[in-house]
Amino acid sequence: MKVTVSRKAHFNAAHRLYRKDWSDEKNNSVFGKCSNPHFHGHNYELIVHVTGNIDPETGYVMDMKNLKNLIKLEVEDKLDHKNLNQEVPEFYNKIPTAENIVVFIFNALRPNLNSEHQLSITLYETPRNFVSYSG
Numbered sequence: 017m018k019v020t021v022s023r024k025a026h027f028n029a030a031h032r033l034y035r036k037d038w039s040d041e042k043n044n045s046v047f048g049k050c051s052n053p054h055f056h057g058h059n060y061e062l063i064v065h066v067t068g069n070i071d072p073e074t075g076y077v078m079d080m081k082n083l084k085n086l087i088k089l090e091v092e093d094k095l096d097h098k099n100l101n102q103e104v105p106e107f108y109n110k111i112p113t114a115e116n117i118v119v120f121i122f123n124a125l126r127p128n129l130n131s132e133h134q135l136s137i138t139l140y141e142t143p144r145n146f147v148s149y150s151g
């Protein structure tokens with residue numbers, strides 16, 4: 017019997033969507049406001065879903081305190097109040113779109129979870145735009 021437990025978290029971060037090998041004009045036509053050379057911020061919200069069997073001893077799928085601490089260490093400490101393009105090595109040469117950020121978050125959490133657990137991440141860049149990744 018599989019149950020999904022979920023934890024919400026958030027971080028604020030700045031980014032700019034652009035390609036160095038494109039002109040400002042082309043970047044602006046593809047990425048719009050998100051290509052502003054002066055960067056801009058988003059209030060990112062994420063939901064981390066972990067699916068697994070209920071441990072008969074504890075009645076938990078996993079201890080939510082551990083999940084909370086893991087998200088703080090692997091996501092919030094790495095991304096919160098950062099300029100993603102300039103301060104997060106993953107994005108020095110990769111465009112920090114919501115798509116690439118959700119994969120980064122998945123890859124940061126995955127090795128720290130029980131291998132029998134399934135992981136799925138939903139990342140909101142705005143209240144209406146969100147992406148999901150399950151590996």
Ligand code: NI
Nearest residue numbers: 031050056058
């Ligand atoms: Ni943006």
